[in-house]
Amino acid sequence: MITGVGVTTVWVLDQDRAKEFFVGKLGMELRDDVTMGEGGMRWLTVGAKDQPDLMLTLMVPGPPAQDPESAEQLKALLAKGVLGAAVFTTTDCEGDYRELKERGVTFLQEPQRRPYGVEAIFRDDFGNWYSLTQRFAEPDESTAWN
Amino acid sequence: MGTPQPLDVAQLRRLRLAKDIMDRDWAQPLDVDAVAARAGYSRYHFIRCFREAYGETPGRYLSRRRIERAQDLLRSANLTVTEICMMVGFSSLGSFCTRFKQQVGMTPAQFRARARRDGPAPIPGCFVLLWAGGFRKD
Numbered sequence: 336m337i338t339g340v341g342v343t344t345v346w347v348l349d350q351d352r353a354k355e356f357f358v359g360k361l362g363m364e365l366r367d368d369v370t371m372g373e374g375g376m377r378w379l380t381v382g383a384k385d386q387p388d389l390m391l392t393l394m395v396p397g398p399p400a401q402d403p404e405s406a407e408q409l410k411a412l413l414a415k416g417v418l419g420a421a422v423f424t425t426t427d428c429e430g431d432y433r434e435l436k437e438r439g440v441t442f443l444q445e446p447q448r449r450p451y452g453v454e455a456i457f458r459d460d461f462g463n464w465y466s467l468t469q470r471f472a473e474p475d476e477s478t479a480w481n
Numbered sequence: 482m483g484t485p486q487p488l489d490v491a492q493l494r495r496l497r498l499a500k501d502i503m504d505r506d507w508a509q510p511l512d513v514d515a516v517a518a519r520a521g522y523s524r525y526h527f528i529r530c531f532r533e534a535y536g537e538t539p540g541r542y543l544s545r546r547r548i549e550r551a552q553d554l555l556r557s558a559n560l561t562v563t564e565i566c567m568m569v570g571f572s573s574l575g576s577f578c579t580r581f582k583q584q585v586g587m588t589p590a591q592f593r594a595r596a597r598r599d600g601p602a603p604i605p606g607c608f609v610l611l612w613a614g615g616f617r618k619d
Binding site for chain 2: 348410411414415416441442443444447448458462
């Protein structure tokens, strides 16, 4: 039986810059930073402090996972900004928005009220977009949303 | 004219930054010239490259995003159609209403009347954003 999600991949263009973004700017916890053998794969993972059983692995497209052509296509999609990588949860969307913006995170949308919560949208330094959502306990049905 | 070279990662990144300007500053008096200039492109080159990457011209993209914001405001804000038209960056009510009807299939007033009658649709806004920022054939 599947018991949960433990690791999910976020494609990045550079692992050092990715580490700086996720740990330095977003304030996530560094879980692993291990290189397997000389010039081998670098296993770089981060996670939220309050969620020990889920981590993001920050991977650069390329061999051996992808052939060079697929890796280039994936990098192009990243750079175009059409890939969404995750929905982050927060207890204070407004406060986090201000703090992350201060640290240089690029937001596409300031916090806005949605039926399920308050949500802002930001990008990482490579082009992935993310939601930052503060969920309501109950859906807001005071407005017709469609 | 020869076959255009495919856009490389650095060019795509610049185009994304330009697109992000439109997503972020849509309410400001922004036009294609201003976005092209901020992204460091000539107007002609910018329009051509943007269209190649995203399948529509930057002018059309910007106006589409503005209409979408207007839909948001019509759902929830207690403002007149003219006020909303100005807020989302259109300078003429006539072109706003024409464009709105083209995109949404009804006038802003009809849209508001309908949105306030029907129940909520809990589709996450981030997915609406991505969907609206995607490709269109028309």
